[in-house]
Amino acid sequence: MRFEHETLPQRVRFAPGDAAASVLAEVERLGGSRVMVIAAPGESDLAAQVTAGLPVVLRHDDVVMHVPVATAERARAAAAAHDVDVMVSVGGGSTTGLAKAVALTTGLPVVAVPTTYAGSEATSVWGLTEGARKTTGADPRVLPRAVVYDATLTLSLPVAMSVASGLNALAHCVDSLWAPRTDPIAQALAGEGIRALAAGLPTVVTDPIGLTGREHLLYGAYLAALAFSSAGSGLHHKICHVLGGAYDLPHAQTHAVVLPYVLAFNAPAAPEAERRMATAFDAPTAVEGLRRLRRAVDAPLALRDHGFDEAHIDDAVRAILEVVPAGNPRRVTAQNLRRLLRAASRGADPATVAAMGG
Structure with a gap:
C-alpha cells in the first residue's frame, strides 16, 4: 500500500440549534473585529440571526451562481473598502464560493455556515466563471478556517x-x-x-x-x-x-x-x-x-x-x-x-x- 494523503487544516463544529454561539466563538478565535457577512438576499434574515453578535461592518448579498469573475471582483473591492478582517458566509455553494473567491486574492479567513449540502465549505477548491467557461483550481487560502454545521438552518430548504x-x-x-x-x-x-x-x-x-x-x-x-x-x-x-x-x-x-x-x-x-x-x-x-x-x-x-x-x-x-x-x-x-x-x-x-x- 503506497499513497500520499493530505489532511486539510480546518475546525468543524456540529452544533444543532447553536450556530450563532459557535460562529461567534470561531470569529473571536480568529481575532475578527471587522466582519463581512456574505449571504444571498433570500437568506439575509437567516444570516442576520446567525451573525447577530458579531462586529459586522459589511453585509454583502451580491451572490450569483457559478461565481462570475465580475461578481468576485465586486466582493473583493467591497471587502477592501471596509477593511474587513474575517468573512462569514451563510448559505449554499454559491455563497461559499464567493467567499472563497475573495479569500483567493486577499487571504482573508472564512467561517462557513452551510445551509445546503454542497460541501464547498470543506474543500480548498475554488471556481470562477468568465465568458461561459468555468475555471476551477485548488489553493489553501480558500479553505474556510472553520465550518459550523447546524441542521436547523437547513429546515427551510425545500x-x-x-x-x-x-x-x-x-x-x-x-x-x-x-x-x-x-x-x-x-x-x-x-x-x-x-x-x-x-x-x-x-x-x-x-x-x-x-x-x-x-x-x-x-x-x-x-x-x-x-x-x-x-x-x-x-x-x-x-x-x-x-x-x-x-x-x-x-x-x-x-x-x-x-x-x-x-x-x-x-x-x-x-x-x-x-x-x-x-x-x-x-x-x-x-x-x-x-x-x-x-x-x-x-x-x-x-x-x-x-x-x-x-x-x-x-x-x-x-x-x-x-x-x-x-x-x-x-x-x-x-x-x-x-x-x-x-x-x-x-x-x-x-x-x-x-x-x-x-
Whole structure:
C-alpha cells in the first residue's frame, strides 16, 4: 500500500440549534473585529440571526451562481473598502464560493455556515466563471478556517432542493472513488459518505421538519467533500463544470441528473470501486443502489428540464474532452460522451450507457 494523503487544516463544529454561539466563538478565535457577512438576499434574515453578535461592518448579498469573475471582483473591492478582517458566509455553494473567491486574492479567513449540502465549505477548491467557461483550481487560502454545521438552518430548504443538493454531495463520493488522486483514505471517506447520504435523503423526504435526516446529510456532505478535496475532480465533475459554466444550468440539479449516467458508464470498468459503492448502498450493484435511492426521493431526471438544449451537445463534447481526467476507468470518446449527454438530456434509462462502445 503506497499513497500520499493530505489532511486539510480546518475546525468543524456540529452544533444543532447553536450556530450563532459557535460562529461567534470561531470569529473571536480568529481575532475578527471587522466582519463581512456574505449571504444571498433570500437568506439575509437567516444570516442576520446567525451573525447577530458579531462586529459586522459589511453585509454583502451580491451572490450569483457559478461565481462570475465580475461578481468576485465586486466582493473583493467591497471587502477592501471596509477593511474587513474575517468573512462569514451563510448559505449554499454559491455563497461559499464567493467567499472563497475573495479569500483567493486577499487571504482573508472564512467561517462557513452551510445551509445546503454542497460541501464547498470543506474543500480548498475554488471556481470562477468568465465568458461561459468555468475555471476551477485548488489553493489553501480558500479553505474556510472553520465550518459550523447546524441542521436547523437547513429546515427551510425545500425537499426538492434538499434532494438535488444531497445527490450533488453523493456525486462527490462517487467521483472520489476513481478520481486522479484517489487513495484508500479518500475511498473510505467516500464509502461512509455514500452510506450516510443514502440514509439521510429518504428520511428528509418522509420527515422534512425532522433533524435526523438533515444531520445525516450534513455529515455525509462533509465526508464527501473531504474525499473529493483529496481525490480531485473525476469525469462527473468535469462534465458538470462544463455544462454549468457554459449553459448556466443549476448546479445541484445538473449534478443530480448527470450522476447516474457517469456511474453506469464507469462502474463496469472499476470493479473494486463498484463493490465499495454497492456495499454502501446495501444493494447488489452500485447502479441499482443509486437507482433505488433516486426513485425513493423523486430525483431530478433530465437535463432538458433544467434548461439544457440538445443543440449544444457537440459543443459541450468538445469542451469536456479537453478536461477529461487522466486515468478515468473507461476511455472517453466523442461518440460515447455524446450518447451519454443525449441520454442525460432526455432522462433515458442510465443502463443504456453501460454498454456503450467507443
